[in-house]
Amino acid sequence: MISKKKAVIGAVLLMAVTFLLTNIFNVTIGNKVIISKSDYQEFQKLSKVRFLKDRIEDEFYQDVKEEDLIAAMERGIFDGLDDPYSQYYTKDEFKDLMEMTSGSYVGVGIVVSPGEDGFITVVAPIEDTPAEKAGILPGDKITKVDKVKYSAKEMDKAISIIKGEPGKEVVLSIIRENKPEFDITIKREQILxxxxxxxxxxxxxxxxxxxxxxxxxxxxxxxxxxxxxxxxxxxxxxxxxxxxxxxxxxxxxxxxxxxxxxxxxxxxxxxxxxxxxxxxxxxxxxxxxxxxxxxxxxxxxxxxxxxxxxxxxxxxxxxxxxxxxxxxxxxxxxxxxxxxxxxxxxxxxxxxxxxxxxxxxxxxxxxxxxxxxxxxxxxxxxxxxxxx
Incomplete structure (x- = not known):
């Protein structure tokens, strides 16, 4: 017969093992998974995000694409850093980013940065490119691309629009110091x-x-x-x-x-x-x-x-x-x-x-x-x- 003292020790050991298993490891029992407390709390937060995504898809007055919502959530993680240089890129955007440093890409030839004032700011036009020839200057603020407004937080999306097929035109709306907003039309080229x-x-x-x-x-x-x-x-x-x-x-x-x-x-x-x-x-x-x-x-x-x-x-x-x-x-x-x-x-x-x-x-x-x-x-x- 097991003594009362041994039974208590056994119960304590069982509780300790259960605690370790549920707080350090994920354990499968039958068709159920026991997860750690911290993982469960994290799962609850992610479940809320999934819930909101489902509600938007069901309730928003227009059709939405699931991949657009997921990309927005992925961007949102980096937006939370409040750092204009930390960003998420979709597959197409990441491809564009890599092309920018390769020395060859289709575009107008400008380098931009997210300005502290919320505007997409031209750092500099690249020499001998359509942007320089069209009169784009360092410090210019790009407010719209093809008449659509973009802020500094949407800079990567704006860049993807500015790029396109060589020979096609893009219209940039510009704010320049001491001047009202004006448009510059630029023809895209293969930038070498x-x-x-x-x-x-x-x-x-x-x-x-x-x-x-x-x-x-x-x-x-x-x-x-x-x-x-x-x-x-x-x-x-x-x-x-x-x-x-x-x-x-x-x-x-x-x-x-x-x-x-x-x-x-x-x-x-x-x-x-x-x-x-x-x-x-x-x-x-x-x-x-x-x-x-x-x-x-x-x-x-x-x-x-x-x-x-x-x-x-x-x-x-x-x-x-x-x-x-x-x-x-x-x-x-x-x-x-x-x-x-x-x-x-x-x-x-x-x-x-x-x-x-x-x-x-x-x-x-x-x-x-x-x-x-x-x-x-x-x-x-x-x-x-x-x-x-």
């Missing part, structure tokens, strides 16, 4: 981006980097070699209106001009740091000036900060855009994906530039009355002074 261009200006090499896409590092090295064959007395790298791009391409450029140095470091919410360093394979042995302005953003700011903090060159122009956040792009199995802000970044000397930007050593404003590129002229002057 050559992100690096160069030329000799007397005895000084000049290189323009319009964005950092998949071939920028390779194009930079090709152009740098061509300039070096002319024995330049200095190099100007123009990052004005460069909206950024791929960090690995910044590293490739830095490898060719910095030598072994810290380019940038990131810090996540737990305080963990990761350092990105250039290798020792290349270091520029001539004076270097970096041109920047208020539309130099993200990846271009990283390069500018690395050059400044490593005393590898001089910055000329105006204070940069101020984007000090790093995003990770993650593809999902169904072809969709998401972009999430995973860390802050700091210049090698530890400066956090978000919403502040980088102020160059020589601040040079371009006035409406200026008929010459006074910033470029100052860059040439700085190089000539260093050669004395």
């Amino acid at each position: 981006i050559k992100s690096v261009k160069s030329e000799m200006m007397d005895e000084i090499g000049y290189m323009r980097i319009s964005s950092f896409d998949e071939r920028t590092g390779e194009e930079f090295d090709e152009n740098l070699l061509s300039l070096k064959n002319n024995n330049p007395k200095g190099l100007i790298i123009d990052l004005r209106d460069n909206p950024g791009g791929l960090l690995d391409q910044v590293k490739e450029v830095a490898d060719s001009i910095l030598g072994e140095a810290t380019i940038v470091y990131t810090e996540d919410r737990a305080g963990n740091r990761q350092y990105l360093k250039s290798n020792s394979s290349g270091k520029l042995d001539i004076p270097l000036v970096i041109l920047v302005n208020e539309n130099s953003a993200s990846a271009s700011e990283i390069l500018a900060g690395a050059v400044r903090d490593n005393k590898a060159g001089t910055l000329v122009g105006t204070t940069t855009f101020g984007k000090g956040l790093v995003q990770n792009v993650v593809p999902l199995k169904d072809g969709s994906g998401y972009k999430i802000t995973m860390a802050q970044y700091f210049t090698p000397n530890g400066e956090y530039i978000n919403e502040k930007g980088i102020t160059p050593e020589y601040v040079v404003e371009i006035g409406e009355e200026d008929t010459e590129d006074v910033q470029l002229n100052k860059a040439i002057e700085v190089i000539r002074e260093k050669n004395k």
Whole structure:
């Protein structure tokens, strides 16, 4: 016969095992599943979402597509972060995002950002594209696409509409400083981006980097070699209106001009740091000036900060855009994906530039009355002074 004490101990052990099974593991008993308490609470929340979706499908005055509601729910998770750079992308949108950094896509040739004022804001038109030729300017606010209103939260949807078939037109409604809203009609084209261009200006090499896409590092090295064959007395790298791009391409450029140095470091919410360093394979042995302005953003700011903090060159122009956040792009199995802000970044000397930007050593404003590129002229002057 089992003693009363042993029976009590057995009951306690049974209760403990049951608690562990139901709060740590999911257990199947017959055709029923026992789930943990936390999982059940989570299931209740998700059930409410499913309930609301069903109610909308049953009660909304128009027909709705289930896939549209699901996509909206997926977007909503990222909307809850209140971070304009963290976003969910449908399969088609994710494909468009990948094309944007490949250097070839159909569109009008603009880089946009979600503005804090709720508008889709043009960071910069890409050089030699329909948008630039049509007169789109940095800072323009896009309010409508083909007469349909879009806010900053709907930026990705607006981008998907702006893209389309080459040869077809799209109408962008624009708000520009001190002007009433107006429309610009732009014909879509196959955009083939050559992100690096160069030329000799007397005895000084000049290189323009319009964005950092998949071939920028390779194009930079090709152009740098061509300039070096002319024995330049200095190099100007123009990052004005460069909206950024791929960090690995910044590293490739830095490898060719910095030598072994810290380019940038990131810090996540737990305080963990990761350092990105250039290798020792290349270091520029001539004076270097970096041109920047208020539309130099993200990846271009990283390069500018690395050059400044490593005393590898001089910055000329105006204070940069101020984007000090790093995003990770993650593809999902169904072809969709998401972009999430995973860390802050700091210049090698530890400066956090978000919403502040980088102020160059020589601040040079371009006035409406200026008929010459006074910033470029100052860059040439700085190089000539260093050669004395």
